[in-house]
Amino acid sequence: MGRTIFVNIFGLLAVVEAMLITAVPLPAAEDVVALRQADMKAMAAVAKTISGMFKDPTSYNAAEFRWAADTIRERSGIVLSGHFASETASPQSKAGPNILNERDRFDRIANDLRDYAVALDAAAQKNPGPMTASMRMKPGEAMGGGPFGTHVRNEQELLAMPAEHAFHLMLQTCTTCHAKFRME
Numbered sequence: 305m306g307r308t309i310f311v312n313i314f315g316l317l318a319v320v321e322a323m324l325i326t327a328v329p330l331p332a333a334e335d336v337v338a339l340r341q342a343d344m345k346a347m348a349a350v351a352k353t354i355s356g357m358f359k360d361p362t363s364y365n366a367a368e369f370r371w372a373a374d375t376i377r378e379r380s381g382i383v384l385s386g387h388f389a390s391e392t393a394s395p396q397s398k399a400g401p402n403i404l405n406e407r408d409r410f411d412r413i414a415n416d417l418r419d420y421a422v423a424l425d426a427a428a429q430k431n432p433g434p435m436t437a438s439m440r441m442k443p444g445e446a447m448g449g450g451p452f453g454t455h456v457r458n459e460q461e462l463l464a465m466p467a468e469h470a471f472h473l474m475l476q477t478c479t480t481c482h483a484k485f486r487m488e
Contacts, residue, residue: 337397340387343379350375351475354424357435358468364435366428373424376474381418385411400485413481419462420474427467439467 350372357364388403388410403410427439462470 336387337394337399340384340399341396343384343387347376347379347478351478354471358440358471361435361440366432370425370428373421373428377418377421377425380421381415384414384417398486398488400487403485406484410481410485413477413484416477417474417481419459420470420477423462423465423470424467424474426463427470431467441466441468441472 353372354369357369388399390404431439
């Protein structure tokens with residue numbers, strides 16, 4: 305008799321669990337698209353904030369610079385990759401279908417974006433006062449990505465380069481990803 309009660313309770317729990325699992329809504333493709341578009345817009349907005357500080361160094365504010373870098377860091381890497389984890393065919397999406405076929409490359413780009421944001425955050429921590437010359441690129445310095453540029457994989461090199469250089473590499477990472485994986 306005790307075994308029968310146990311089996312009945314276990315069976316009832318299994319039914320309740322199945323009901324709960326099916327009752328929890330999974331995000332619709334449109335929700336994922338809206339979430340990733342919101343993240344992209346947030347990253348673009350803070351990139352403009354950082355760009356403005358490089359254009360007018362007197363407007364540099366370390367806390368705001370760091371907040372902007374952290375906004376990008378929090379939305380890139382595995383978070384960004386996760387937004388594109390499965391095929392989400394949606395009319396609102398501008399994502400190319402090749403993301404799933406070139407998953408490794410997409411994930412590398414998402415992680416590069418995070419790494420550049422981490423370097424920008426570190427620069428803001430090292431420069432709590434006014435923007436220093438060490439944060440700025442030197443005249444004639446290659447901005448990365450192109451035939452004369454640098455693509456940095458080593459964390460020490462990345463943290464040693466001027467923040468402005470890391471920022472340009474970050475922007476080129478966005479451009480590369482959009483050119484490769486975004487439909488217009």
